[in-house]
Amino acid sequence: MALTIYGHWVSQPARACLWLMRLNDKAFNFEKVEPLLGGTRTPEYKSLFPTGKAPGLVDGDFKLSEGTAIATYMCEKENWTKWLGGECLQSRALVNSYLSSHHTTSRNITMKVFHPAMMGVLNQETPFTEELRDKAGKVMERENKKFADTWLPGLGSRGYGGFVAGLHEPTIADLFAYCEFAQAKQMGIVGGKWDKRVEEWMDRVQRIEHHDDVHRSLFKLRDVYLANEEKRKQKWEMKVFEAMDFDEEGGLERDGVETLLKGKRILDAYDGIETSYVTL
Known part of the structure; x- marks a missing residue:
């Protein structure tokens, strides 16, 4: 039985999960859900996913929500070991460390930069004012530096890998982080200076297969x-x-x-x- 993923291609965690599926040629059904129109709050959706979170995954009788949980589950189920950090226990622990912090760090970009900008498009009563732009720019600067200092501190150093936590191959940590950072730049929401380490890392992740398709x-x-x-x-x-x-x-x-x-x-x-x- 084919898997079914509920979500939206514009959703950052859904996009990371869907990217992972494409990278591994995994067949799945896709059910589009519109969170901004209340799609995750309907009785039908909550009967599948009581948390009301997207993306959601249905695998036979098993149901799971939250993007990082879905990606980890799929990697472990399908033995996509490289995307978890390979066989090295410490590398996998570092990937898990980033995923554990994702909601309180990089995810702020969606909540405090992307979402206010999009609400300005969808609802004229909530314009993306200059004050909100300034706040968004400060959030981006803060998250840029925090991410670079924490997860890319040795970028460019001899023997240091070019992906999250200094690994030499991309993992699901890179997919989830990239979907947060790149959207602000791709959309042209905020200007300002980007940390050079983050820009180099984004250029590297952008070259991963299926990038343009999933975006x-x-x-x-x-x-x-x-x-x-x-x-x-x-x-x-x-x-x-x-x-x-x-x-x-x-x-x-x-x-x-x-x-x-x-x-x-x-x-x-x-x-x-x-x-x-x-x-x-």
Whole structure:
């Protein structure tokens, strides 16, 4: 009997699990669930997965939710040992260590960066404001450094592997971590500087087979997000030019724009305005 996975391709833990299945040519049925539309809270879904979490896995009479649990179960059941860290007990323990911390570290990127940005697309009453962008950027900087210092501290050193915990081959820890970090960059949600170690690691994971295939839905969502951002900028353009006051020589009066934009961070975010007359 084929396995059935319940989830959504845009969901980070679901994407990691589905990527693992593709990498190992494992046949499965896929049931799409829309968490944002309450799909995980229906009586039907909760009868299968009482925790109301996605992804969910049905394997015969056995039912399991939570992405890291599903990935670990599949690796152990199918003997996909390399994805658990190989035969080395200590390597496997390091992979488990990352997975145990995932929900309170890298998972913050979805909750505090990705989710607020997407809600700004789905619901005009909850816009992704400049204040939220600033907060999201700080979360990314914090999680970047924390991840690099903890899981990639020796990257580039002789004998040190290029994947999570210094391993020489990717594991499910890399799949789950990558699906969190890469989405913010792929979507263009936040700018700022990325830790070089994290960027090198992401470039390496991106080359793993089936990457583009399992991220197709995310790329489509990116197009929607960027289109929404363009509309937001166009609205700012109208407001900015309505508020502009020009002096007799064509210069831009500082007060009108400063009052509207409330500081340099928003002025910088709006890249279509001539700023040569403004010093904030």
